Amino acid sequence: MLSQNQMVNVRKACETMYDHTCNIYCSQEVVQSNGVSMFEDVLLYENQPCHISQSAISAKSDGISSVLTTVINLYISPDITIPAGSRIICNGHEYHNSGVPASYGPFQKIQLDYVGDRA
Numbered sequence: 001m002l003s004q005n006q007m008v009n010v011r012k013a014c015e016t017m018y019d020h021t022c023n024i025y026c027s028q029e030v031v032q033s034n035g036v037s038m039f040e041d042v043l044l045y046e047n048q049p050c051h052i053s054q055s056a057i058s059a060k061s062d063g064i065s066s067v068l069t070t071v072i073n074l075y076i077s078p079d080i081t082i083p084a085g086s087r088i089i090c091n092g093h094e095y096h097n098s099g100v101p102a103s104y105g106p107f108q109k110i111q112l113d114y115v116g117d118r119a
Helices: 004-015
Strands: 020-031 037-060 066-076 087-090 093-097 108-117
Touching: 037 087, 066 093
Parallel strands: none
Antiparallel strands: 020 037, 020 087, 037 066, 066 108, 087 093, 093 108
């Protein structure tokens, strides 16, 4: 088990790899002034330091050809809570959070689904 001081050093080392920032939105129920409630994307976190990793995984589909799938992971501070289904915009690209984050102490890893480029 790492000491508190060692854990702080590991976290600082992880944070040096954060080379982007992202904005995180979540769909929440909002009551408008006329009393009507609607679901809107609400900004949860702005300009959060992060790192996005992409890797390709090849899988046989029918024995003749293979299908290439891209796995996208977001690495970000463990101090923030990102609900499943959140919308994440990083470097002009839009992603959806596809599940529950995996927490590793000094960072959390979240698998993303690519939506498209933002204008």
